[in-house]
Amino acid sequence: MTKDGGRQDKKAQQYGVTPQSTDFNDWYNEVVKKADLADNSPVAGAMVVRPYGSALWENIVRWLDTRFKATGHESLIFPTLIPMGFITKEADHVEGFAPELFTVSKIGTEELAEPYVMRPTSETIIGHMWAGWLNSYRDLPFLHYQWGSVFRAELRTKAFLRTSEFFWHEGHTAHADEQEARAEVRQQLDLYHEFCRDVLALPVVRGEKTASERFAGAVATYSIEGMMRDGKALQSGTSHYLGQNFSRAFDVKFQTREQKEEYAHTTSWAISSRIIGAIIMTHGDDFGLIMPPRIAPIQVVVIPVGRKDNFDQMVEEGERLAAELRAQGLRVKVDKRDGVTNGFKYNDWELKGVPVRIELGPRDLEAGVVVVKNRHSDEKETLGRAEAVAGMAARLDGIHDWLLARATDFMLSHTLTADDYGTFRQAIEDGNWVRAHHCGQPECEKAIKDDTKATARNVPLDDAEFFAEKDSGPCVRCGGPGAYDKRVMFGRQY
């Protein structure tokens, strides 16, 4: 095993990014741009997603979409615009979204008497449509979702994390009773958890939001929360039980089996393009991105290492190797660029986080070997060509496990418990999550937030993978009686 010379390449240095420890924010912005994930746009608060970022998003969409369909959900396409009057129908909803709305007040040359808003979320217009489609309990459940953009004004924007336009699916379902609706809410939350853990290698905490952190108009909001490498939390997906709030506002009612009239129980749930931010900030390091292998746009990059007189031959051999890997269903790229050094290529693909690199040179070819390097490791391995090909799927699984374990260790070692407010404050200040008892009063949560910038991320579920132990005690800040049967997870957040 040899050290990776490419990292010392001069040209590559120009390609480098600010170390995470120097400035995590700069690191993030530089990685997004230099790895060709996204670029700033001339539209305030909106980004342009470039091909590498778009390919990542497409993989995310495909995995989730397949699973939604497998559990009987159907896609629909609702308008991007919503009549302003709809937003104001559900009282909490308008309070939550009014400050963020994009208003369309002119179409062609016509000034509109009632303006439209660009959807911040679609509960209202979907409720309106459901009212027309729903007659009997036989029509239920409605298991609907759509993929698309939503629009919420953001003052300080950051690619993927906070953009005025972002991309998501929004799931919307309607059920005959509360029990079935709550089961749906939980099923989707669990799906998100599975997706994060088993596909993205992201450990996340499943829990219920406190009242202050609920979705505008929900009876109960559940979230998955992940920890970024600066210790902040990122809410990575949400699932809401909306009770009959939107049904009452939009008259979504049906005749029950017993011939009574009843309002439907509805849910909504979403994962957005923020999840790309979570991937970047959970797995990335000072060399750039590390793409979790099961979602990576490119899983293996093959670098033909030749000189002028044999470069074409090496490219050909590289393509042959790539074809064998592709035959296993792997996503493989051969870097055929000339005019850039091998070191430049190594660093470029490390920056882009491709999980495995294979170098193939004339002497390797002769010896029947290839040089293999995992993105997260400093070491190169020289392997028999056939062995490298045959072991690639297992290698990628190993990288997945390594990433998940590293992220889990990081999260656990940066999550403390506190029973007094001094310890709490300091632990937050030091960049940790803190598990603490809380009285559940919104004013007390607000006081903590104003003081420490930390918010209640969620209260872990009984069967959450992390932090689920039952426990009780007085509120860490005000000393009032604890409101939950567990410690609440607090942290600063994106």
Add this chain to the structure above:
Amino acid sequence: MTKDGGRQDKKAQQYGVTPQSTDFNDWYNEVVKKADLADNSPVAGAMVVRPYGSALWENIVRWLDTRFKATGHESLIFPTLIPMGFITKEADHVEGFAPELFTVSKIGTEELAEPYVMRPTSETIIGHMWAGWLNSYRDLPFLHYQWGSVFRAELRTKAFLRTSEFFWHEGHTAHADEQEARAEVRQQLDLYHEFCRDVLALPVVRGEKTASERFAGAVATYSIEGMMRDGKALQSGTSHYLGQNFSRAFDVKFQTREQKEEYAHTTSWAISSRIIGAIIMTHGDDFGLIMPPRIAPIQVVVIPVGRKDNFDQMVEEGERLAAELRAQGLRVKVDKRDGVTNGFKYNDWELKGVPVRIELGPRDLEAGVVVVKNRHSDEKETLGRAEAVAGMAARLDGIHDWLLARATDFMLSHTLTADDYGTFRQAIEDGNWVRAHHCGQPECEKAIKDDTKATARNVPLDDAEFFAEKDSGPCVRCGGPGAYDKRVMFGRQY
């Protein structure tokens, strides 16, 4: 073979639609709604696409997307909004789109000094981004596309055909020279032609638009035109050579191999959700839709025909049959609804245009047979169960061929030639396309349009499948010299 009793079913009559010959427009609107393709929305000019319509659109997206990627195109995601100032940079472009724009003048509580528009198409913002990404000829070509919604005000709206918000891909490419750009334009036009003919069973005429019908800002616009069953034309896809018009407006330039500065040659191309309108109006009949089998969301519907005491068993047998068909990669639905008659089900799936129906009853089961009916035929066939399963893929291909042949016959028999204006007017009035010589003067084209409502659809290409014969003669209206080496295709249009 027996006649289809279902069509006489009383309950089904309530489900019927206005015959095409009575009112084609009513027929269309009723089919769209009753087949659950789309519904009206509370947003002026916008529709809601329901699950059956969305599944059709997803199949269209998947086929095209795979082909775009196979020829090296990369997807990106650009913002939905465009600064108003961008639209005005290309003179023809603003003239074309200004009357149709959706204006956003307020975000949150902030009134914008410069408003945004919701994209009517994205040449301008893409040009702006390209200017930042393009340096050298080595960076070219850019082969980009995005899927999304666009927004153009429509006064008289009609689901899929004319909606203020519609869905499409827009392809945008930039090249180092005109020849390569024109080859791209042609490649994508040919792909659209292949998609229409070989997947949607739609015969279309490939040709170049006259100057009056060009895309706003294009040097040359090519289209595929299909004939609907009322004799009108539907422009089903377009591909534009934009020359250096947008490059100059947005400063998209690069250093050539010879170290000179040069503007890129750009193209754009699109198929939109209108294509669903083309499918409906080319293949549908008085019983409803006929879905072309290769794109149909459901290719085969299995109807278990049982009574109370054996319905569950028939459903089970139906699922078994469906599983065997699905194992061939076919999209199959088993209609398990109880509480509706078999006749109702037959009519419901005929309305929805499912290409093949299989009925499975207890006596069929005993005899080892099933009853098979093609959507477009009145006849039922009783076939051995194994034979029906084994022959299903070939049956679907046969239905594709039948649909394409029927549509081609219809188009050819409703396309006349005219060498004098009286014949021309009458042929248009009778609901035909007319092939005629034309002087190429925009004023003369406008006079024809004002008089007959017919426009120049396109001038067929030399290797178009239809109407490509070279021919010359004086203008059918003004007698001036013919401007093209072929007859121009005129018709009324959607």
